[in-house]
Amino acid sequence: MRAIRRLAALVKKESLQIVRDPSTLLISLLFPVILMLVFGSGINQDTTQVRLGVVNLDGSPASVRLVDTFAHTPGLHLFVGSSIEDLGDRLRAGRLQGFVVLRSDLGRRVLGRGGAAQPLIEVITDGAEPNGANFVAAYAQGAIGVWAREDAAQRGLAPGSGFSLEVRSWFNPSMRSQNSLLPGSVTIIMMVVGALLTALVVAREWERGTMEALLAAGVSRFELVASKLIPYFVLGLLAFTTCVTMTHLYFAVPLRGSLSTLYLVGATFLFSALGIGLLLSTLLRSQYDAAQAALNAAFLPALMLSGFIFEIRSMPVVIQAVASIIPARYFVTAMQTVFQAGDVWSVIGRSLVGLTAAAVLFLGLTLLKTRRRLE
Amino acid sequence: MNPTVIRLLALIKKELFMVIGDPQSLRLMIAPVVLQLLLFPYAATMEVTNNTIYVLDRDGGPVAQEVIERLAHTPAFARVKRLRGEADARDVIDRQDALLVLQIGPHFSEHAIAGHPEAIQAILDGRRSNSGQIALSYVQTILSGIPVGDSLSARAPPLVVRHWYNENLDYYRFLLPALVAMIATFSGLIVTAMSVAREREQGTLDQLLVSPLTPWMLFVGKSIPAVVVAMIQATIILVASVFFYGVEFRGNVLSLYLCIVPYVLALAGVGLFISTVCATQQQAFLGVFLCLMPCILLSGFVTPVDNMPEALQTLTWANPVRHFIAIAKGIYLKGALLSDFKDNLIALGCIAVVTASLSLALFQRRLS
Numbered sequence: 001m002r003a004i005r006r007l008a009a010l011v012k013k014e015s016l017q018i019v020r021d022p023s024t025l026l027i028s029l030l031f032p033v034i035l036m037l038v039f040g041s042g043i044n045q046d047t048t049q050v051r052l053g054v055v056n057l058d059g060s061p062a063s064v065r066l067v068d069t070f071a072h073t074p075g076l077h078l079f080v081g082s083s084i085e086d087l088g089d090r091l092r093a094g095r096l097q098g099f100v101v102l103r104s105d106l107g108r109r110v111l112g113r114g115g116a117a118q119p120l121i122e123v124i125t126d127g128a129e130p131n132g133a134n135f136v137a138a139y140a141q142g143a144i145g146v147w148a149r150e151d152a153a154q155r156g157l158a159p160g161s162g163f164s165l166e167v168r169s170w171f172n173p174s175m176r177s178q179n180s181l182l183p184g185s186v187t188i189i190m191m192v193v194g195a196l197l198t199a200l201v202v203a204r205e206w207e208r209g210t211m212e213a214l215l216a217a218g219v220s221r222f223e224l225v226a227s228k229l230i231p232y233f234v235l236g237l238l239a240f241t242t243c244v245t246m247t248h249l250y251f252a253v254p255l256r257g258s259l260s261t262l263y264l265v266g267a268t269f270l271f272s273a274l275g276i277g278l279l280l281s282t283l284l285r286s287q288y289d290a291a292q293a294a295l296n297a298a299f300l301p302a303l304m305l306s307g308f309i310f311e312i313r314s315m316p317v318v319i320q321a322v323a324s325i326i327p328a329r330y331f332v333t334a335m336q337t338v339f340q341a342g343d344v345w346s347v348i349g350r351s352l353v354g355l356t357a358a359a360v361l362f363l364g365l366t367l368l369k370t371r372r373r374l375e
Numbered sequence: 376m377n378p379t380v381i382r383l384l385a386l387i388k389k390e391l392f393m394v395i396g397d398p399q400s401l402r403l404m405i406a407p408v409v410l411q412l413l414l415f416p417y418a419a420t421m422e423v424t425n426n427t428i429y430v431l432d433r434d435g436g437p438v439a440q441e442v443i444e445r446l447a448h449t450p451a452f453a454r455v456k457r458l459r460g461e462a463d464a465r466d467v468i469d470r471q472d473a474l475l476v477l478q479i480g481p482h483f484s485e486h487a488i489a490g491h492p493e494a495i496q497a498i499l500d501g502r503r504s505n506s507g508q509i510a511l512s513y514v515q516t517i518l519s520g521i522p523v524g525d526s527l528s529a530r531a532p533p534l535v536v537r538h539w540y541n542e543n544l545d546y547y548r549f550l551l552p553a554l555v556a557m558i559a560t561f562s563g564l565i566v567t568a569m570s571v572a573r574e575r576e577q578g579t580l581d582q583l584l585v586s587p588l589t590p591w592m593l594f595v596g597k598s599i600p601a602v603v604v605a606m607i608q609a610t611i612i613l614v615a616s617v618f619f620y621g622v623e624f625r626g627n628v629l630s631l632y633l634c635i636v637p638y639v640l641a642l643a644g645v646g647l648f649i650s651t652v653c654a655t656q657q658q659a660f661l662g663v664f665l666c667l668m669p670c671i672l673l674s675g676f677v678t679p680v681d682n683m684p685e686a687l688q689t690l691t692w693a694n695p696v697r698h699f700i701a702i703a704k705g706i707y708l709k710g711a712l713l714s715d716f717k718d719n720l721i722a723l724g725c726i727a728v729v730t731a732s733l734s735l736a737l738f739q740r741r742l743s
Contacts, residue, residue, distance in 0.1 A: 023658050035668060042673045044682040045505050051681070091539065093715035094701055097681065119535035127541030128708040130421055130549050132679045134512070137536045144534060163442075163487075163518035166494040167511060170468055172501025180502055196664065200657050288569055289403055291660040295561065296407040299668065304418050309677060310546075311506050314424045319417045333471075336502040346470045 003223075010219065010227030014201075018231055027196050028235040032189055032242040039185035040251045045177035047135035053079045053087040053099030058106040062151055066102060069147040076139060091126055098125035098136040100144075171256075171340040182253050183335035184308040186243040187328050188299070190266070193239045194273025195280070195298035197232045202281035203290040221370045225363065229274055236270040237263075247339070257338035261348060265334045268355040272327035273298070275362030282369050302328035325361075330354035382588055386596035393573075394566055394600045408558055408608050412615050415554065416547035423451055423509045429473045431458040436484025441521060442495070446477075451513045468500050475499050475510050540625075540708045551616040552703040553676050556638075558612065559605040560671065560696050563639045564663050566601040567646030572659035590735050598643035605639045606632065616707075625710030634702050634716070637723040641695040644730030651734045651741070670696045698723050 018024045054070055056063050071078045079096060081087040087099040101122040123140045125133040172179045205211035214224065244262060248255045255262075276297060281290040304310065305319070306328035312320055323329050334351035337344050395401045428446060432439050447455040458464055458476065467473040478496040486493050497514065499507030541548045574580040583593065609632070616622045649662035673687070674680075674696035680688055691697045698719035705711035713720070 021657075023655075023661050027661060031665065034665065038669045038672050041687055042669075042683050043678050045678055047679070047682055049681060092705065092709045092711050094705060094711075119533045121534040123534065123536045125536070125538050126709075127538030127544055128549060128704050129675075129679060130538075130541060130544040130546050132681060133538050133541075133544055134509075137538075138512075141534070141536070163492050163521055164494045165497045165511065165515060165518070167497045167499065169499050169501040169504055169507065172504050175501065175504045175508065177505055180504055192664070192668065196661070200660070204657065284399070286399070287656050287660070288573065289399055291569075291656075292403050292565060295565075295664070295667075296410075300407075300411065300415075300557075303677070304415050310419055310421070311423060311503070313426060314420050314422050316417050319414060322414060323418070337471075340502050341469060344469050 006219075007223055007226060010223055011230050014227050015231045018235070024197065024235065027193055028239045029242070031193055031196075032239045033246070035189045035192075036182075036185070036243055036246040036250075039189070040178070040182060040246070043178075043181055043185065045131075045181065046175075047132060047139075048075050049077065050075060050132075050136050050139045051077045051079070051095070051097050052136065052140060053081050053090060053096045054102070055081045055084055055087055055099065056102045057104045058102050060106060063102045063106045065151065066106075066144065066147045069150075070100070070140075070143050073139070073143045073146075076143065087124075091124070094126070096126070097129065097132055098123065098140065100124070100140055178251065179253050179340060180336055181308070182247045182251055183339040184306070184332045186240075186247060186335055187269075187306060187331045188302045188308060189243055190236070190240055190269060190331070191273050191298050191302040191328050194232075194236050194270055195277035195294045197235060198228060198274045198277030199281050199290045199294035199298075200277075200287050201228055201232075202278060203285055203287045204281075206285040207287055221367055224370060225278065225367055228278060229271075229363075232274055233267075233270060236274060237267065240266045240270065253339055255339055256342040258343055261343045262338050265331065265338065265348065265352065265355070268352060268359060269327060269331040269334075271359035272355055272362055275359055275366060276327075278366045279362050279369065282366050301326050305329065306332045308332050324354070325358065327355055327358035330358070379592070382586075383592055383596060386588060386592065387599050390570065390596055390600040391603060393570065394604060404562065404604060404608070405611075407561075408611050411554060411558070412612060416550055416620060419546045419550045421509065421544070421546050423474070423506050423513070425453045426451065426474045426506075426510065427454040427456060427472060428452040428510075429456050429458050429464065429467050429476045431461065431464060431476065431478045433481045434479050434483040438484040438487040438492075438521075439479045442479070442518070445517050445521065446514070449513060449517060451510065464498060468498065471500065471502075473500070474503060474507055475514070477514070547620060548622050548708060549704065551612065551620060551622055552707040553700050555609045555612050555703050555707075556674070556696055556699045557671060557676065558608045559635065559639060559699070560642060560667065562604045562608060563601045563642030564646045564649075564667055565660075566604055567597055567643040568649040568653075568659050568663045569656060570597050571647065571650035572653055572656045575654070576656055590738055594643070594647060594731055594735065597647060598640055601643050601646070602636060602639045605635055609635060613707075622708075624707055626706035626712075630713045631703065631706045633713070634699070634706070634720065637720060637727060638695060638699040638702075641723045641726040641730070644727045644734065645695070648730045648734040648737075651737045670694050673697065674700050676700060692722055693726065695723055695726050 052070065054067055056067055067080065070076055079090070081090070081099065084101060087096065090096045091099060101124065103120045103122070106120045121144060123137050125136045127133050169175045202211070205214070247253050277294060280293045280297060284290045284293060302308070305323040305326050312323050312329065315323065330351040334348050337347045395404060430443055430446070432443065443455060446452055458467070464476045464478070468476060476498040478498070480493055480496070483493060483495070495518070497511060499511065538544050571580065574583060588596070613624070617624055645666060646663070649666065650659055653659040653662050673683070673691050673694055676696070680691055680697060683691070702716050702719055705715060
């Protein structure tokens with residue numbers, strides 16, 4: 001009973017500090033809103049607009065019709081250039097995302113078998129932007145396909161047929177990339193909010209000397225860590241609620257799983273994120289250093305190694321091993337599944353195991369590294 | 376020597392010492408660079424490899440067999456497995472065992488041999504729609520390589536796609552110059568934003584104010600260490616990219632270094648602005664975060680600026696990271712010239728001047 005009273009008193013002390021310091025409330029209430037808006041409006045893998053150049057070295061009626069087809073393709077902003085050099089300069093300066101060269105034999109092309117020698121149409125993209133280059137090539141090829149079919153029909157030939165795919169996307173029929181990206185971005189936001197909330201607190205106590213007062217009062221290691229954890233956990237859940245609400249209601253991402261599963265996964269993840277922050281501030285004892293370390297340990301790994309943008313399965317084995325100790329990695333999978341597929345326990349169960357292990361690891365290390373004696 | 380210059384040099388020396396003087400700070404400056412340099416280029420890949428593809432073959436004919444054979448020989452799909460029924464398809468997608476399930480209809484071979492092939496149905500996991508679409512494009516390429524028995528139809532003219540500057544669209548080639556921008560952003564903002572707040576908390580700001588240094592000199596003195604740190608970190612990344620990752624530097628190295636100066640000055644302006652608005656180190660750091668995350672997310676590093684809504688694209692002109700990523704990528708990968716980035720450099724200059732004068736004005740108003 002006494003133990004609980006002591007812990008309650010410590011939690012109360014921490015809570016009062018939070019209420020008095022506007023910056024903690026800023027992180028947990030304002031950060032999620034701003035970051036959700038940034039992710040929701042700015043992060044998008046669906047290319048809908050392409051700046052394409054074209055140079056017509058042929059000039060035959062067929063080639064003019066092709067340029068016309070480009071000009072009338074929705075989403076293509078066409079720039080008609082005078083030479084390859086001109087377009088190359090524009091590509092280099094980033095003013096175009098790609099261009100198409102129509103070679104001079106295009107109008108007199110020899111149809112049919114025997115494999116053509118020289119390519120008559122060249123599609124050139126800006127490979128320095130690998131994200132966009134594939135889309136640009138696909139856009140250009142799509143327009144050329146439309147033109148080729150119309151051209152064949154005009155000359156009374158049957159259009160060429162080949163194998164095709166009829167695509168159905170489960171959980172996300174319109175293949176809107178945001179439906180996967182936004183549940184993933186909740187992960188990154190919660191990682192940052194969680195680590196930031198705690199990264200500065202212990203370090204601040206050391207810097208201000210109040211840690212010594214606490215230690216002199218005979219507070220145990222466990223009480224110390226628990227008193228730091230509980231109030232920030234509550235704030236973290238508040239931030240999580242903001243993120244989930246905005247994802248579902250404002251950005252209209254369907255939520256197919258249950259709220260209880262969502263919060264179970266969210267709470268487990270929060271322990272690991274708060275744990276990373278506490279560990280850093282315990283180890284570094286300086287706000288400046290802890291803050292810098294939190295930036296590098298929370299934000300970037302969550303962005304790069306969590307499967308949010310880059311497929312973990314495509315990474316080399318060593319990098320996959322590194323990714324497996326990053327809690328965000330499990331949370332991204334769990335969030336995407338709960339939002340889009342529902343409560344699929346075979347996936348969520350695996351994620352929960354990973355998240356629990358991460359939370360135990362980081363909080364356990366914090367307990368170990370919390371020294372009671374002053375040096 | 377001019378006394379102003381001597382004072383300025385003394386200030387710069389002191390500031391530099393604050394940033395890289397003690398071993399813990401120095402380690403925190405170098406270690407993340409090395410770590411990110413070792414991890415991220417390998418992690419950043421848009422390729423889809425090592426996935427299992429499941430096929431539900433209702434046909435069993437020779438053409439279906441050929442399609443499956445060809446899929447099995449693609450490195451993108453480590454394993455090609457057969458399914459027995461539609462219920463199994465649901466299961467393997469739910470469990471994320473399969474990124475893609477292909478369904479081949481009962482008369483597929485018959486129709487294909489007659490010259491009217493029917494479509495193959497592809498089901499992909501909408502949770503990973505981007506990877507799914509990439510995998511689909513692999514399947515499409517494989518399918519287009521299978522001849523269909525028709526000789527009378529027209530063929531599209533021979534066409535070739537070339538990706539300039541990065542033939543195989545290797546993502547790490549894009550990542551390395553972007554990493555220069557990211558790391559410079561981190562240190563540029565943190566070094567400047569934290570410095571004034573730290574001086575204020577420790578009470579040394581008053582000492583600086585009673586010294587004969589003008590506020591402009593303080594700005595210069597606080598910015599130059601950030602430039603130095605950014606240059607050191609950039610050099611580490613560039614050396615590793617060229618010699619370890621073998622990415623050819625096509626442009627002029629000097630012009631890239633030249634561009635770092637206006638970039639870090641723009642960051643320093645933003646950093647000092649944060650610094651003057653905030654009362655404590657903690658608030659300053661939160662300010663840095665609040666500014667840094669949107670700047671990086673909206674820079675074209677994560678997804679292209681071209682995909683953003685038009686209004687947001689215009690807004691990103693105020694984002695220094697967007698400009699420097701374009702410059703670094705252009706000079707490094709494309710061999711672009713400084714004149715290609717006139718607009719970006721002017722924008723960086725404007726950001727630096729506006730934020731610096733704003734923070735100086737605020738600073739002076741607080742003093743009086």
